[in-house]
Amino acid sequence: EAQVTQNPRYLITVTGKKLTVTCSQNMNHEYMSWYRQDPGLGLRQIYYSMNVEVTDKGDVPEGYKVSRKEKRNFPLILESPSPNQTSLYFCASSWDGNQPQHFGDGTRLSIL
């Protein structure tokens, strides 16, 4: 089954404690992306990747890092999380940036 898998689904942690949210897709897609969803703001793109080792900033990259060492994986790293990063995060993938994206089930992060 074609899917985008995110882990964990829920996480409560404290300010400053590094965390990684994993994202994996099994569709051999080249394009992957991370979004955060906040009430009243919709989804905002954090980072995207056109292919392995090719990443670029979206609209709200501050406080986040990503890497794309393999085609299937695109982890989101919060080196020093802060409360304003409390949000619902979605990973997505597609063949390229023009195509509709397949979304994961989301990761709800709470930073205390």
Next chain:
Amino acid sequence: AQSVSQHNHHVILSEAASLELGCNYSYGGTVNLFWYVQYPGQHLQLLLKYFSGDPLVKGIKGFEAEFIKSKFSFNLRKPSVQWSDTAEYFCAVNAAGSARQLTFGSGTQLTVLP
């Protein structure tokens, strides 16, 4: 950079009513346009997309959208809504050809009363 506006934040309709959700974008070049739906507690799913050609596009579950280039609009319509259409609807746009960033609107929450 592109931007997207969805002016209706919350729409409440009775079953069988007709639906139209507004979406306007700002970008000077050619765009790809999308409508996604997010049912409660679920991830986003594609409803329909417009790349080129016929400006009236049909999607899943009876939804359709019309691209009006002169108005920079891509409104979503459905002639008769059902209770199961209760969800949040997002319009999204990216620049065709050099599609990198996908920009979403702030979303419209649709509540359909039985």
